[in-house]
Amino acid sequence: MKTPDGGEGPPPLVYNPPMVGEFQLIEWIRSRRAPRGGIVVDIGDDLAALRWDGADLLLVGVDQVLDGVHFDSAVHLPEAIGAKVMNRNLSDCAAMACLPAAAVVTVALPRTAGLDYAKALDAGLRKAGDAFDCPIIGGDTASWDGKLLLTVTILGRSAGVAPIPRGGAKAGDGIFVTGALGGSLLGRHMTFRPRVLEARAMAAIAPISAMIDLSDGLSRDVGHIADQSGVAALIEADAVPIHADARESERRDGQSPLHHALHDGEDHELLFTAPATFAAALAPWAQPIGRIEAGSGVFLVDADGRRAPLAPLGWQHGIGP
Amino acid sequence: MKTPDGGEGPPPLVYNPPMVGEFQLIEWIRSRRAPRGGIVVDIGDDLAALRWDGADLLLVGVDQVLDGVHFDSAVHLPEAIGAKVMNRNLSDCAAMACLPAAAVVTVALPRTAGLDYAKALDAGLRKAGDAFDCPIIGGDTASWDGKLLLTVTILGRSAGVAPIPRGGAKAGDGIFVTGALGGSLLGRHMTFRPRVLEARAMAAIAPISAMIDLSDGLSRDVGHIADQSGVAALIEADAVPIHADARESERRDGQSPLHHALHDGEDHELLFTAPATFAAALAPWAQPIGRIEAGSGVFLVDADGRRAPLAPLGWQHGIGP
Numbered sequence: 001m002k003t004p005d006g007g008e009g010p011p012p013l014v015y016n017p018p019m020v021g022e023f024q025l026i027e028w029i030r031s032r033r034a035p036r037g038g039i040v041v042d043i044g045d046d047l048a049a050l051r052w053d054g055a056d057l058l059l060v061g062v063d064q065v066l067d068g069v070h071f072d073s074a075v076h077l078p079e080a081i082g083a084k085v086m087n088r089n090l091s092d093c094a095a096m097a098c099l100p101a102a103a104v105v106t107v108a109l110p111r112t113a114g115l116d117y118a119k120a121l122d123a124g125l126r127k128a129g130d131a132f133d134c135p136i137i138g139g140d141t142a143s144w145d146g147k148l149l150l151t152v153t154i155l156g157r158s159a160g161v162a163p164i165p166r167g168g169a170k171a172g173d174g175i176f177v178t179g180a181l182g183g184s185l186l187g188r189h190m191t192f193r194p195r196v197l198e199a200r201a202m203a204a205i206a207p208i209s210a211m212i213d214l215s216d217g218l219s220r221d222v223g224h225i226a227d228q229s230g231v232a233a234l235i236e237a238d239a240v241p242i243h244a245d246a247r248e249s250e251r252r253d254g255q256s257p258l259h260h261a262l263h264d265g266e267d268h269e270l271l272f273t274a275p276a277t278f279a280a281a282l283a284p285w286a287q288p289i290g291r292i293e294a295g296s297g298v299f300l301v302d303a304d305g306r307r308a309p310l311a312p313l314g315w316q317h318g319i320g321p
Numbered sequence: 322m323k324t325p326d327g328g329e330g331p332p333p334l335v336y337n338p339p340m341v342g343e344f345q346l347i348e349w350i351r352s353r354r355a356p357r358g359g360i361v362v363d364i365g366d367d368l369a370a371l372r373w374d375g376a377d378l379l380l381v382g383v384d385q386v387l388d389g390v391h392f393d394s395a396v397h398l399p400e401a402i403g404a405k406v407m408n409r410n411l412s413d414c415a416a417m418a419c420l421p422a423a424a425v426v427t428v429a430l431p432r433t434a435g436l437d438y439a440k441a442l443d444a445g446l447r448k449a450g451d452a453f454d455c456p457i458i459g460g461d462t463a464s465w466d467g468k469l470l471l472t473v474t475i476l477g478r479s480a481g482v483a484p485i486p487r488g489g490a491k492a493g494d495g496i497f498v499t500g501a502l503g504g505s506l507l508g509r510h511m512t513f514r515p516r517v518l519e520a521r522a523m524a525a526i527a528p529i530s531a532m533i534d535l536s537d538g539l540s541r542d543v544g545h546i547a548d549q550s551g552v553a554a555l556i557e558a559d560a561v562p563i564h565a566d567a568r569e570s571e572r573r574d575g576q577s578p579l580h581h582a583l584h585d586g587e588d589h590e591l592l593f594t595a596p597a598t599f600a601a602a603l604a605p606w607a608q609p610i611g612r613i614e615a616g617s618g619v620f621l622v623d624a625d626g627r628r629a630p631l632a633p634l635g636w637q638h639g640i641g642p
Contacts, residue, residue, distance in 0.1 A: 007544075033345065040378055041380075041417075041484055041486055043486075044488070044549070045417070045484075045486050045487050045488075046382060046413040046417050046532075046533060046534065047380040047382035047413050047414065047416075047417045047418035047419070047475070047477060047484070048380060048381055048382060049378045049379065049380045049381075049417070049419075049479070049484045050378065050379045050380075050381070051375075051378060051379075052373045052375060052377070052378070052379040053375055054372075054373060054374055054375025054376070055375070056373070057361055057370045057371065057372060058371045058372075058379065058476075059362075059368040059369065059370045059371075060368060060369055060370075060371070060423070060458070060459060060472055060474075060476065061367060061368035061369060061425060061461075061625065062426070062427050062461050062472070063461050064427045064429060064461050064463060066463055066465045066467060067465075067467070068465060068466055069463060069465050079392075084488045091367050092367040093368065093576055095367035096366070096367050096368045096370070097517050098368070098370075104381055104383040105383070106383050106384075106385045106472050108385060108387055108470055113545075129350070129562060133582070137381070138382045138383060139383065140382075140383050140384050140392060140472075141386060142387055144387045144388075144390050144468075145389055145468075145588060146387060146388070146389070146391060146467055146470070147465075147466075147467040147468075149429055149470055150465070151383070151385070151427050151449075151461075151472050153381075153383055153425055153474035154368070155379075155381065155559065162368045163362050163364050163366075163368070163379060163402040165362055166365075166366050168364075187607070206473070212367060213367065228365070230365075248513055249566060263580055264580040278605065278630075282546040298362070308516070317613060
C-alpha cells in the first residue's frame with residue numbers, strides 16, 4: 001500500500017484513519033442532536049461529561065453485534081442493524097429495571113460502506129435510543145478491511161428502583177416471563193421492543209428478586225438465575241408461552257414449538273422471579289412458567305409432574321432466510 | 322453449517338455464541354477482580370451498578386482498536402493489544418483532566434483464537450487499567466469469522482477539576498505539549514503511558530483552557546482545538562520537540578524529523594493551551610510550542626517568523642515492521 005508520502009511500508013497497516021467521510025459523519029451526527037440538560041460536554045470532545053444525581057446508582061454495560069453472528073449485512077438494512085444493537089442494550093436496562101440515561105457507540109465499517117450507509121446505521125441507533133429518551137453522547141468510528149461490527153455502551157440510572165440482579169431468586173418464588181417465546185430468528189430478533197417500561201411498572205408493584213433478559217434462550221438464561229442464586233429452577237412445560245414463530249420454525253426444521261421456546265435465543269423478553277403470591281398483580285405484564293426450589297439445576301416438569309433436567313441448548317442456530 | 326439439531330440452514334449465521342470457553346472466560350475474569358467499594362453490582366450481571374458521588378461530573382467515552390488498523394495481530398502480543406486499547410481510553414481521561422473510575426470492554430475474537438489468547442488480552446487490559454486504579458466492571462465477548470476488534474468504554478470522574486474541553490482556547494494563550502513527537506509507529510504507539518497524573522497536576526496549577534491528546538497527529542489535533550475554539554493556532558517549527566523515533570523514521574522514509582513530529586499519529590502526549598505566563602509553572606510537565614491568535618486556521622512559523630498554513634496530513638501511514 002502506498003503511503004501518502006509515496007513510501008512503501010509492509011505490513012500495510014493504516015491507523016487512526018478518518019475514514020472517507022468520518023469527520024463529516026461526526027459533524028452530521030453532532031448536528032442531529034439537540035443539547036440536553038445534564039450534558040456538560042457533548043459528543044465531539046475527548047469524552048462527554050454529564051451531571052449525575054448522587055441519589056441514582058449508575059448502571060453501565062456494553063453489548064456488541066457482529067456481522068454474520070447477530071445480523072447479516074447482506075440481508076438486514078442498516079437502520080435495523082443500528083436499532084438492534086441499541087435495543088439489546090436497552091433490554092439490559094430493562095433486566096435491571098433501570099432507566100436508560102445515555103449511550104456511547106462504536107462502528108467498525110467495511111471500507112466498501114459509504115457515508116450514507118453509516119448515516120443509516122446512526123439513524124437506526126438514534127431512533128431506538130430516542131424511543132427511551134436515551135441520547136448518544138459519544139462514539140468512535142473507523143473503517144477497516146474487516147466486517148461490520150457495532151457496540152453500544154449504555155448508562156442507566158436507578159431512579160428510585162434498586163437494580164435487580166440475577167442472583168436474588170429464593171425458594172418459593174415463582175418464575176415469570178413477559179411474552180411468548182421461540183422462533184425469534186425468523187425476524188423478531190431484529191425488531192423486538194425492549195421491556196424497559198414493563199420492568200419499571202412491575203418493580204413498582206412486586207418484590208422482584210432476580211431478573212434477566214432472554215438473549216441466550218430460556219433454558220440457558222434461567223440457568224444463569226439458578227446458578228447465581230444458588231437455587232433450583234423448575235419450568236412447567238405446559239405453562240411456557242409459545243410464539244407463533246416457534247410453530248413456523250417447527251414447520252421448517254421439525255423441532256417442536258416447545259423446543260424452540262425453550263432453546264432459541266434473542267427473545268428479549270424478561271425472565272424474572274418474584275413471590276408466587278404476586279402472580280395476579282403481575283398478570284398485566286407477565287405470566288408464571290415455573291417455580292424456584294432449594295437445590296441446584298434447571299428442570300422441565302411435564303403435565304404429570306415428572307421432572308427431567310433441562311440442558312441449555314440455546315447456543316448455536318442456523319438462521320433460515 | 323450443521324446446527325446442534327442436525328438441521329442445515331443457510332445462511333450459516335451463528336449468534337449469541339458462547340464461544341469455546343466464553344463462560345469459562347467470564348468466570349475466570351470475575352475471579353481475578355477483587356470486590357471494590359462503590360461497585361454495587363459487579364461484572365457478570367446484565368449491567369454493573371456503581372454508587373456515584375453527585376459532586377463529581379461523570380465523563381464517558383469509547384475507543385476501539387482494529388486488527389490491521391491500530392495493531393497487527395501477526396506482530397503484536399495480545400497483552401500489548403489489550404493494554405493499548407485501555408491506554409487509549411485512559412489517555413482520553415487525561416485529555417479531560419479527569420480521573421479514571423471504571424471501564425467496560427468488548428472483544429470480538431477470531432474463531433482461531435483460543436481461551437489462552439483471550440486471557441492474555443484481558444491481562445493486558447487489566448494491567449493497564451490497574452495502573453490507574455480503573456477496574457473492568459463489565460464486558461461482552463464473542464467469537465466470529467472476522468478479525469480481532471476490542472473496545473473500551475471508560476468512565477471518569479471530575480474529582481474537583483472541571484473537564485477541559487477542546488474548544489476553550491483564547492487569543493494570547495500559549496500552546497504546550499507534554500513530550501517529544503514523531504515516529505510513534507516504530508513502537509511507542511503500543512507502549513505509551515497515558516498522561517493522567519500529569520494532566521491533574523497541571524490543571525491544579527494553571528488555567529488550562531483547551532486540551533486534547535495527540536492521536537491523529539499534531540497538525541490535525543491542533544486543528545481540532547483551533548476549529549472548536551474559533552481561533553488560529555501558530556506552531557513554532559523550532560520549538561516542536563522531536564522524538565528520536567522521528568529521526569529513525571527519517572532514515573527509513575526520507576521525510577524530515579519535523580514532518581514526522583507534525584504529522585505522525587498516536588503520540589498520545591497532551592496538547593493544550595494556557596496563558597503563556599504559566600510556561601514556567603508548567604515546565605516540569607510541558608513545553609511551549611506556539612501560540613493562539615484571533616482568527617482561524619493552523620500555521621507553521623519558521624525561524625524568521627514567516628508563517629505558512631499547516632495542512633493536516635496525520636491520517637494515513639504505512640507501518641514498518
